[in-house]
Amino acid sequence: MTVHTQPVAEAPDPRSFGLPVVEDGSIPAELRSLVSRVHDLIDVVANTGADRETLAEAAAVVEDLTGRLDVDRRQIGTMVERTMSDGTTEYGTITNIVSGDTSPVAPPLFLERVPGGLRGEVTLNTIYQGPPGLAHGGWVAALLDQAVGSASAVETSPGLTAKLEVNYRRPTPLFTPLEVIGRVDRTEGRKVFVSGEIRAHGEVTAEATALMIRVQIPE
Numbered sequence: 001m002t003v004h005t006q007p008v009a010e011a012p013d014p015r016s017f018g019l020p021v022v023e024d025g026s027i028p029a030e031l032r033s034l035v036s037r038v039h040d041l042i043d044v045v046a047n048t049g050a051d052r053e054t055l056a057e058a059a060a061v062v063e064d065l066t067g068r069l070d071v072d073r074r075q076i077g078t079m080v081e082r083t084m085s086d087g088t089t090e091y092g093t094i095t096n097i098v099s100g101d102t103s104p105v106a107p108p109l110f111l112e113r114v115p116g117g118l119r120g121e122v123t124l125n126t127i128y129q130g131p132p133g134l135a136h137g138g139w140v141a142a143l144l145d146q147a148v149g150s151a152s153a154v155e156t157s158p159g160l161t162a163k164l165e166v167n168y169r170r171p172t173p174l175f176t177p178l179e180v181i182g183r184v185d186r187t188e189g190r191k192v193f194v195s196g197e198i199r200a201h202g203e204v205t206a207e208a209t210a211l212m213i214r215v216q217i218p219e
């Protein structure tokens with residue numbers, strides 16, 4: 001068995017997989033603003049007590065907007081290139097449901113490099129509600145999957161999750177800053193063993209171990 005503690009490969013350029021890449025700085029501020037407002041809209045719509053006339057008007061306005069915006073769709077698999085605070089270049093899928101720049105559903109989770117992995121902070125609203133006032137377990141798993149998958153990508157090279165085990169230690173609250181951590185524990189060829197956790201008020205609410213399989217880079 002070979003155990004690597006150092007990066008085992010250069011991060012591949014997604015263009016070599018035939019994927020389009022946009023720089024995060026080239027995403028228009030107006031689009032970022034729209035994404036943020038639609039995120040708020042989803043939360044409001046899920047909880048509104050507005051009267052029927054207002055609801056009908058809102059549905060018509062949203063239908064009209066949807067039609068106007070449904071032009072020039074990006075190619076599926078479009079990636080965003082960003083430079084992390086330590087200078088590392090990172091790639092992420094632009095509509096990634098957890099951290100995509102243009103996904104209105106994403107919390108979003110932005111992760112920064114720390115020794116051995118990545119760390120981020122996120123606060124969840126009712127979009128992510130499962131039990132009353134608490135995060136849905138599937139979303140807790142999604143946050144952890146993203147954190148450990150991204151940690152694996154920046155510490156070694158990108159891969160897919162082969163196995164993810166989550167221990168739910170405490171309920172994960174909504175409207176509370178959450179610390180999300182992912183790290184690489186060891187690598188063995190294409191296998192990357194990773195772990196992570198979510199903390200609320202410093203207490204671990206969920207922890208995960210996972211196995212990532214690094215994708216093979218085209219020659």
Ligand SMILES: CCCCCCCCCCCCCC(=O)SCCNC(=O)CCNC(=O)[C@H](O)C(C)(C)COP(=O)(O)OP(=O)(O)OC[C@H]1O[C@@H](n2cnc3c(N)ncnc32)[C@H](O)[C@@H]1OP(=O)(O)O
Nearest residue numbers: 012013014091092145146149150153158160161162163213
């Ligand atoms: C450039 C692009 C940038 C992208 C940026 C991404 C950012 C990341 C953020 C994303 C975050 C979100 C992340 C997501 O959402 S990833 C999306 C969710 N995951 C998937 O859809 C993955 C589906 N599964 C597969 O595609 C294949 O099974 C994979 C690719 C995983 C392996 O199929 P592949 O044909 O390639 O490999 P192999 O079969 O030769 O196996 C190789 C080795 O691995 C061992 N093994 C395999 N499976 C398991 C298992 N379950 N338990 C234990 N061991 C397992 C196997 O025994 C062998 O070991 P060894 O015999 O060598 O010792």
